[in-house]
Amino acid sequence: MNEAKGKKRQFFGTDGVRDIANRGMMTPDAAMKLGAAYAVFLAERGAERPKIAVGRDTRLSGEMLQSALMAGIASSGGDAVDLGVIPTPGVSCAAMRGPFSGGAVVSASHNPAEYNGIKFLDGEGFKLTDGDEAEIEEIFLDDARRRRAEPERIGTVRCGEEYRAGYLESLGRLFRGIEDKSYPIVIDAANGAASDFVGPLFSEWGGGVTFMGDVPDGTNINKNVGVTHIEALAAKVCEKGASLGIAYDGDTDRVLMCDGRGRVLDGDVMLWVIGRWLASRGTLGAGVTATVMSNMALEDLLAKENIKVFRCQVGDRYVLDTMKREGARIGGEQSGHIIALDYANTGDGLCSGLLFLKAVADLGEDVSTLADRFERYPQVLRNMKVADKNAVMSSPLVEAAAKEAERLLAGKGRMLLRPSGTEPLVRIFAESRDAELMNRAADIMEEAIGKAVEGR
Template sequence: MGRLFGTDGVRGLANSDLTADLALRLAVAAARVLTADSKKERSVAVVGRDPRASGEMLQAAVTAGLTSAGVDVLDVGVLPTPAVAYLTGKFDACLGVMISASHNPMPDNGIKIFAAGGHKLDDTVEAAIEAALHGDTGESLPVGAAIGRVRPVTDAAELYVTHLRTALSAPLDGLTVVVDCANGAASVVGPLAYRAAGANVIAIHADPDGLNINDGCGSTHLANLQKAVVEHGAHLGLAHDGDADRCLAVDENGAVIDGDAIMAVLAVAMNEAGELVDNTLVATVMSNLGLHIAMRSAGIEVVTASVGDRYVLEELRAGGYSLGGEQSGHVVLPDFGTTGDGVLTGLRLLARMAQSGSSASELAAIMTTLPQVLINVKVGDKAAVASSDSVVSAVADAERILGEDGRVLLRPSGTEQLVRVMVEATDLAVAQKLADSLAETVASV
């Protein structure tokens, strides 16, 4: 059997790959592993979800699994993933569970599990949970008063919004923002948080019905947001994904500001305020070379992590750094959260605008995105192909041609028999020519 956990929890087609039975057994296994060393008389878990229809079924199964293992459940309802992580720490819970498939389409769903403090699980803990799921522990389940109880947390959204306000460096009075909530978990708390900070908020795609999450909207479909920003004459547009751990932006002219540019803006702001630990930003190997150039000009170091916000988090923890993220819009501010937080990111970007008096386009101009060509090549053995002599030689030749004006990245896919060929250059035609040539070499191995 393949590994159950992916790069961000357990995910699949709801009621097919990800069944209620699997969710229940996974919850029991997680409870046993994550409460094993607890000294508490009663172990507690925080459980939340995004609004997709299958979340109701899966939350019921997860809750049944946790309570059957003797864990009390605090039901926080529909909230963003970072809110569940925050509340896991605030309530001193042994674990937290978020039921969401993030930016995936509605038929999919997923189960993200947090350890105490709201931290994502490392590989060893995930392996222990999988072992507990598949093994026969021989442990009996509790009975009587030892069975877990369920309590709804009616003020969960307010607690989260209050927490977000502590991260603001300036009020947002006078700023108008269009917020695309992706018909997802941010549909209530997103507009609530921006309004509480003083902004004039125009919310779009904020009417979830369980079936319309991420449907032509949110951080993966920006066209409607771009149009709305221009039509309303707004200062900024913000787009979240289904569980609101991502944020992408649109400037006052309708131009997209991606995660790299957002990180560049926030890094400079934090550096000026003395908040950027060791003058260092953590990005991933997929961040555009333009980010590295912009940060070098600003006197900021860039530490590079593997793709995935969990690896960004690992680098942040290891170095004690204060800002990291991904091109996709996962931005992590460890002083205020243990995971990517889209609403927090939006608030900080708006605060920079308010504080500096600069428009979104002026702030984003700090970084010039270099042309990037990405080609996915199907192969028989991705590891062998990526390390073959002919491919290594071809990469070296391309790097010599580019010099300091570009870069090459060959990366085996984490889930498929693919090698991803990426080339960046100051000239798109050069990037395309080199990428095509490298892709041919990869395919021929």
């Protein structure tokens, strides 16, 4: 379980509540209770009659769960506005710009179609804190506190199509600012929430667009397409002779790309390009925020431009917290979850992709050379299965080995040891220009963890 402000979260994970549809926490009953709990949470925070923007992705279970969620909101005296199928950042955009107390999204992001999830946003379109989610859980579990409204105070449910249109128009303004649209591209919508948006958005791309993964049927979201299957995009780019491919995930909060040779351009490359572009415009702020997993090449390349990189833990919440604390206007992860605060308050795959296209044009970048010029440090990631992560992390044997590995890599690389947040694993991560040295450091850690697990 995750701890927050002294409270333990039982249901919320790193990105909302998730489960297999019609099981556990993803039944209509549970969704209704979550909706009611969120409405009460907002009311207790001062919203006299909470108004909540609600969207979903393309999963078969989405409409069922969204209907239940909105019924729960109305039953506790809140007004739910149905945005239909829309990217998560589209709900964030509506919450930020509209008369909303908060937002809710029914989606399991990059997970397979049989899963679904529910996550909540605040009235500015930001994800809730761990403490806020723990509070919602308390209301969820407390029948007396999760009160139903009196008959005359029951909330409403109405269509919010205008907010979908508003989100598309905001993206259209970015699109129209791209100077060079003359080269062929491939767009992979992951059969997800972006499917209805990419056609209208890229309709005026002069170089020609090939669309894939844009025919959702409720069961094919993320199936062999999207960022989790980037090889499909790479193959299509090579087949069509395109110059660039762009792929999203199921709820469109992530984006990855590949060049004309099918080589992946990940979040690190996008931060490198967009960060330099923002700096050229004087809108970068204090620098670029990246997680501890981002390649050291990002720091080396941005240092040449006198751009500072702020490191943080893995997770978009930590990226955002660090951005706010340090005054950075862009941050993200290798996975393609990019936050550009002058344009969106959460990860927005469509927006980030457009910013990349604009940055490439304005900087005069040659996309075909980016992978070569981003000279990555070799990295190794080893997952060690353990029964007790805390015992391993606090083992004197492991602590001594970590110091030895760090001494070995001093000035030549780095080593990180961290427990998985969702699995019984401890992850060993090492990085160095010297691959032999890197692997030796990882070997030291693997041997020490093995001994700690065996009790030697």
